[in-house]
Amino acid sequence: MAESVPREANQIMSIGDLAERTGLAVSAIRFYETKGLVTPARNAGGQRRYLRSDIRRISFIQVSQQLGFTIEQIRTALATLPASRTPTQKDWERISRNFRAHLDERINCMTRLRDYLDGCIGCGCLSMKKCALVNPADGLKKYGAGARAVIGDKLER
Amino acid sequence: MAESVPREANQIMSIGDLAERTGLAVSAIRFYETKGLVTPARNAGGQRRYLRSDIRRISFIQVSQQLGFTIEQIRTALATLPASRTPTQKDWERISRNFRAHLDERINCMTRLRDYLDGCIGCGCLSMKKCALVNPADGLKKYGAGARAVIGDKLER
């Protein structure tokens, strides 16, 4: 009896609904919640209830992940969204622009690397000094404990 | 007394030497060995002995990692090098070209994504259908158990 109005019409979804809408696993959505990326309301029985606007939020997370951003970076970006009201298109545009800048940087970095590749790996010197491989901007990857050692100028000969 | 000739002059290095030359941690080089990326000889005492050509091999691994290739992809690439002789410049060029192709693909993918970004996240539709975000070529990332679910065409409305 807790919810008399049909959820769908009321723009309110269960976690299963949201999962189906976004293509994410239910467990992943819960995981994102533990990381502070979404904060759904709860109904009387303690079950999560999402708004339709959360679809966009989750989708943003998905896209960002595909672009290689970490959960933490995404969390930071989402934190700039207004908490008091449903984010507007302008809000999303702002975040989008910001991420695009990061993306531009990464594309430039990869392009530079690609252009150096033959002169680098192919040439027989493999000199990292020229390679500009030194600590690529916001790191394509950063696993493991501690920061990845910077590739310095101590190669070959 | 096992090694009378100075190692350096003999083009033979200890793991520590190689680590210093490449900027990698000793532990990382050993790790790469467990993954089949390098297979150094051993001296009488059981210590690893590397050739000068291994510097290039290790460097290639470093570069490839920075470019976002997985250990397995790198292993596969290195496996195409001749085992019987020291790889020539031609050998490295061939691998390099191959990797460059992958890199091109990734750059294209990211560029496409970047160009869609505003029309995607910013526009208010966030339609993944148009985003081409579906399973980016050779995967920017692939963590966790099992393959990442493909972002299908089931978004928003």
Place this chain on the structure above:
DNA sequence: GTAATTCCTCAACCTAACTTGAGGTCAAGG
């Protein structure tokens, strides 16, 4: 010749980003 390095192996630990499973509750349909 011996002390200080360096190296060896093997097992355990680390982070990121999730998934899986156990044991139990909630909600919707008939």
Place this chain on the structure above:
DNA sequence: CCTTGACCTCAAGTTAGGTTGAGGAATTAC
């Protein structure tokens, strides 16, 4: 009402790419 499926929490497992540490042997430096 009561069964079935969706949800809940919490703990443990997974993969990639390594690092850290213990306990012991080999080299190098003086």
